[in-house]
Amino acid sequence: MLIFNSKSENPEHLEEMLIGRKGIVDSLEKSVNQGLINNQNVQHLLIGTRGSGKTHVMHVLFNRFSSSKIITEKAKIGYMIEEEIGIDSLFSLIIRIFEAFIRWSTNKEEKIEWRNKIEILKDLKPYEREDKAKEFLLSYLKEKKLLLLIENINEVFSGMKKPGQARLRDFIQQYEKVNIIATSQVLFSDIQNEDKPFHNFFKITHLDRLSEEETKLLLQTFARTEGPPELESHFLTSQGISQMKSIYFLSGGNHRLIALFYEFLKIDIKSDMADPFLKTLDKLKPYYESFIRYLPPQQQKIIHFLALKHKPQLGSVVAKECFLTPGGTSKQMNELQNKGFVESHKMGRDNKYELAEPMLRFCIELTDNRDGIIGMLARFITILYSDTEIINKYLKLKYLSPINCPDGNLKKNQYEEILIYEKAGGENKNNIQHLETLIQSIENESARGALVKITMMSRDKYLNCPYVSESCPCNLLMNKEENKEKVWKLFISELLKYSLFEEAFSLVNQLYKDHSIEKGENITIPIIFLRGLIMSGLDKELIENYILRLLVLPIDEFSTKLISVFLEYDIRNDKNAIYDLSKEERALLEHIRRTSISYHFPPEMLDLRSEPNGNKKERLYKHLIKKYPSDPYVLNDYANFLSRKEDEKEAEKYYLKAIELNPKEAEFTDDYGLFLLYYKKRIKLAKKFFLKSIDLEPKSLSYWFRYVDFLEDEEGNIKETEKVYKKMTKLFPNSSKVFLHYGIQQFCQGDYVNALESINKAIIINPENDCAYYYRGKIFSSLGNSEDSIKNFSHSIELDADNIPAYFDRSITFFEQNKLKESKDDLLKIISLLTIKSIKDALQNNNEIICVTIFNLLIIGIVTKNLTLINKAEKYFNKVKLSPEVEWNYRIISIMKDTIIDKSKIPSLKTLVRSLKKDYNPNKLMTSFDPLSKYLKTDTSNTIQQLNRDFLIQLLNEIAKF
């Protein structure tokens, strides 16, 4: 019945078929090799059930050994293949070894010589034979070792009995020649009992059953090497996959059975497995029956009982049901286990038993089925079609077919079919029950259809439920506490994963129609939808179409913004659109835009990033890391989180791990560089990592900026900064940003002419770069050209109405031009853009723009005698703790105020100057005093009385002398 005859296969083929056993064969080969080289004997025993590939392993070993120069130089090989019958003494074992030499030797003369030697032994007296045989063997080996490959050594030993074994052991010990690699179906008493000669003699290795993956691999290898050719591609289809799954289940990962199934499948690829299954049963029935026939009646009874039960049974139950005593049962079970029929699992003091081979159960059930044909059929389908197909058929019949009759009832025959499949669902019914409740709870037909489809498609992937149990959307939905939006998101991304775009969209549509969306999350449903579209690799045109449809829906502002930018930037190629987003939003879009090919970023991480609660966030990260222990993006993200928490040690660990896992990701080296710079203060090392990032992604501008900023701010290396900027302008000649920043750098160095040139370029490249106009305004201001300066500030404000620096600088320029009203309006605009609290915070924190804004308002209030304005500005100082330097400036302004409001409070100028001088230190004077003194000198209006003006000028002059 063996179709896969490992005795006669050619060596390459055998090697190729070595699925799930290669590791064992390799390590045995290594062990023998090393033993022979180091003159140490090795003894190995492989334990595996019938058909687990023992012969195969031995044959491969034999092939490898006999073709290895090292081994053949140091040993003679005796390969005894399933020839255990009839060995009853050491002498007969030696004869078998001689016969093995004859069988495998390629040397004709040697064969004849061995035959002659056996003839000689036949002529000797019985008690002389063993000695002579040993002599022959030893003289043949000379300096070499003997490497014995013995199959079914349990049978050999049981034939030799204890005295024979003892003599073999003596022989092995006395001459140190023998190495044995043996196999056995089970552990047997001859090696297990302390008083047996071979107790603890072998190093034992168990041949496990093949795993599901290995079974698939073996079947695919069969297809590749034995054909037919179409079977190989067939195994890639979902039907092929489910066939492989059922073969795995039916064969229990047993090599021989897998091969048997394969033979039948070869004949009829498209078969639904019922046919091969029945044929296999037919083939196996006599085989199993012959085994069972020779068992004692009690053991037959036990096997019969276990066969009719579909799960492992407790020993005590078996005893009761089979009318046996517990002691008797355990003894029989022991024997059945030794024979390889039964497997046991320890359950407390008792054991649970089941049949070792599922096919045995079916063979018995075939003649003993009491459940009626439906039960039989249903159980067959369970296994044959795999769970996926049953549930899918069931769902399809019930929810997707136009089966509703006018009266709302199902057609009769479909109803029956549904029943069969429902029954087939059997133990898995629980899994579809909550799914069904969920499906039924959706009123909208398209959403329901979508759910059914996605469930069907994803069931192919997950055995019991479309999702891994804990995050199963059905489970989550059933749980009232769970945020439903999360579940919808999962469904939507799953739908898109299976290219069910329409279904996904109609689900999004439905959700917005029902107003069941809660707002306020970063990763909204439309964004998930967008991401799914991008990941699916859909055509740009089609994506645009979906986006336009999406934008019509009443989705939230943030999503609209993000999606619009994506549309403009990615689909319509407007590269400026990206600057409609803040830095953070841009980062988010960046994550969404990356496709699955370049980016393996678990979707949960996006949700996680927006989690505000630090502790919860930490928990979520830990969970995520457990789930994706080797996803460098997760690790890097976690490292960022840790560094913000200032857990530097841990953060560094994860940064390095992420880099180790993906050393080619510039994001990681960049993040780590920042960490080194800001947390560890290791400037030199940080620089290396920034350079590394550029090295990895030389076309990514952000890493260049990181580096050049570093040079400028951290190292203060102006020469190098210049050099790098120059390089950047060459590498990115169309980047407005590069020229802008270069211009700013030149401006800061006082190189106004070149700065103007750079900024002009930035504006030519991007005429809407508000920042560039602002800086051009500043340059003109520095060059003394207030007109052009105001024009540029105004242009910048036109482009960005919230541009505080532009308002500020313009207000200063206006002030210098004595345009107090315009100056005041700009200052008031700045205040209007900010909240009271943020202004107070800024004052407290010495924010120069805000301090000067408020002081200037006060000054303007003072010189225009505008008490309302003074009060308005002064209220910001209420309950604010100022730094000494701001305090000092405020003191001067208060003095000024008093000169206007209440002259009597003013001490003499001398006293005043002395007291101010006492607390003075350089850099204390805020910039607003320069234009003020200029203003006081040039203002000819009568807003301030002459005396007071002179006094103020004198005061400012005195202070300036400090």
Next chain:
Amino acid sequence: MRFDSTNIIGRDKEISNFFSILKTHSIVLSSHRRMGKTMLLKKMTSEYPNEFVPFFIIVEGKSSPEEFFHDLYRQLQEDKLLPDNKNSRIFDWYEKTFAGMEIKDMKLPSFRSHWKDALRKTVEDLLETNKGKNIIIMIDEFPMMLYKFIKDNDLAKEAIEMLDTLREIRQVYGDKGIKFIFCGSIGINIVLDLLRKNHHYAGEPINDMNLEILDAMTPMDAEMLANHLIKTSNIKIDSSSVMNIDELCKEVDFLPFYIDLIIKEIDINQEVVSKENIAKEVEKLISSPGNQGQFNHFSDRINTYYEEDIKLKAKQILNWLSRQDVLKSEEEIRNYLASKNTVQIEDVNLILKKLFDDLYIKREIKDGIRFYEFKYRLLKRWWSINLG
């Protein structure tokens, strides 16, 4: 037969001690399985002082005294320690006793009653051929052979005869240069107990021999062994390995079998000799299913060779001791045992003595009180996890 001793590392101190004993006395050498007894004997056959002629035979598989003699004789011949047939006393004797039968026929039943004479003649031949030398006959698994005579083959009388004959040979020929080493993993005391209890044996057949025990290796030998094993493997070592090798030897109580086992595992799994890997492999040895560490023979040995009435108590004592952190006095052990069974003071002392002789436990005497604990920490850990 000379064995290749390149792979037999260490034990030099023990060996030189044995040789110095062997100048005057025979030795009974016992220890647990897997301690390296056979290896040691084999090393003695290849490296020995000039005045000795060592000879090794393993006898576990001999099922009767005549078979023992036959195989011994053949082996001696093979090792060329006997004179040519024609000139030998045994040949002479054989011809006179068994006229017409070839010497190889001595396996026949008619030879059975003559093995003792044959043995004596052979010893005389040995002395004749190796004049002036001390001939060391090392009989490996000697107690096991006797045990099988008694238990499996119903040859208790023959076992007694063998013990007595060998004693007589030592007494008659010992001074002339014949010495023995009886070696075995089951103690010869187990065989003697059996004979005394069930076969009314009252002799003291080994009281002229030195009792020696082969224990774990010295730290230096253990390290030497570990280094040798690493050298002959594919394991990469670095500067930290020295410390780690030291650690490895300590972890396994300097027991050679376990040093070998762990290094092989590390080699097969392509690991480095690090502290973590050593700890991992030791843990695997102790806790993983299967019987890789072969610790089971420690408990099987009690089941197999201890008499029924003390089996249970011996195991109870070991179970309890495996859970104790400190040495326990005889009295504490007695009290514990008394809480489980009815026990006599003498019985407990006897069991403790037996376990002590059998190397399960070690003893310390403080202020005249005997305290016990497991001899090997490794075994203790295994016992406490798997049995205790």
